[in-house]
Amino acid sequence: MTDVNESRDPELPGRLLTVERDALVPLLRARSEEDFALATAACPGWTVRDVLAHCSAALIRVVEGRFEKGVFSPESNDRDIAERAEWTNARVVDELERGMTEAGPVIAEAGGVLDMIALGEWVHAGDVRDAFGEPGAYAGDGLPHALTLLARVTREKGHLPLHADLDDVDEPLRLGVESGTRTPARFIGDAATLVRLYSGRPLAGAEYELAGAEAGELNIFG
Template identity: 30%
Template sequence: MPLHPAAPEDLAGLVSAYQQTTQAVVDLGRSCSDADFDLPTACPGWTVKDQISHVVGLESWLHTGDVPHVEVPDYAHIRNEAGQFIEKSVELRRRMVGQKVVDELETVAARRVAALSEPEVTLETVVRGPWGPAPVGESLRRRILDIWTHEQDIRQALGRPGDLDSGGAAVFMDLLFAALPRIVAKEAGIEPGNVVIIDSTGPVMGRAGVWVEPGEEGKARGIPLFSGIAHDGDPHDVFTTITLSTDCLTRRAAGRGGLDDIHYSVHGDEAVARRVLEHLVIVP
């Protein structure tokens, strides 16, 4: 079942989704008091202001390539070298007034949108990406996923839900559904003979399924359902359907909280459903 609303696929649609979710972060920041900026979020060690600082810092680096020169303390929430790099932009802004950080994001985002909207830029144009050079289309999707995730972190901390039917939400869901065959068969290790279906009830509605078949050397392989790809099923296949909202699905896929923090229902094998949900994380 296709996503509704559908995720943008053309450059103009992706730029619009990027602009919308960065502007949403700006608008949320504009509404914050000093106390709001200091509220903790679902990201360990990060406040609302730190979340905005992260978005500013990464977008600024993607635009200019300039790495902040700042010493980062040995924080408990930093787990690897990538985390150390990301923390630089947050540490740089820890003593800044929250509204100044918001001002910076507004400026950086406008520059990014202008650069991405240049006439010579196409979906295939290679640009700086979070994990190395990448085509604009791929890089934008990943940035939309990340920024929209942090937008939702901020909304959750502030108690201001929203944008669950936006272009950013649809991009997140599209990337999640594309990763589902790998997650089910490889990450969760669901055995051949199982069919796993995830049903999102909305605001972004859609259904994705995976049939697990035996692969080479005894390794299971996930075959996407509802995609037009034919497969040889078995009448004895075990079907498990997991039903949950866009909010619960994306929070779980962002790695925010555990299974007890979301509401979902299962028709089929509860143990299979739990294993899939435990591994259903696509945000680094």
């Protein structure tokens, strides 16, 4: 069973962002202007463009070290999106590409406090692929990095313990913290569904087994 009690890999968030950049940016540049106006099921009220504007703004804040009071709150996110309302879609994608390229070293040096941003960016990329109807929205080449980061984030947040037997990953995954006061929950299913559960995304008829916990307890972004 994969354990993440080893020391933090500071380069992991940056690797995840780089892998996702190389997959997502070409996809975005190939889409029509109309596709950026598609609604996202994962983020009610937000279009694909809104999600991308939020992602690019968050990463540029990391790159530039701008963390004023209330940053990443719903109000702050709405302001970031509004500030980019007059931008072309291409400019939003350019900023996103820059952020995904330059944020990694900054996150690495931050000691772990910004690691979850990289995971959130990867999940949002899945939200965009899901809106486009792309297969494997929450999978792809970044999935192994994302799972490793997810496991460590849940441990550092003191999240409930869970043992995941994944259909498409060779080794089981251990998430959260085993304290002796709660029997670890069990998950059986594919890795993308596990990601959806931990990020509070629609399950879209996914087949899985979860015992010892309610789905809502797993959401680390809620």
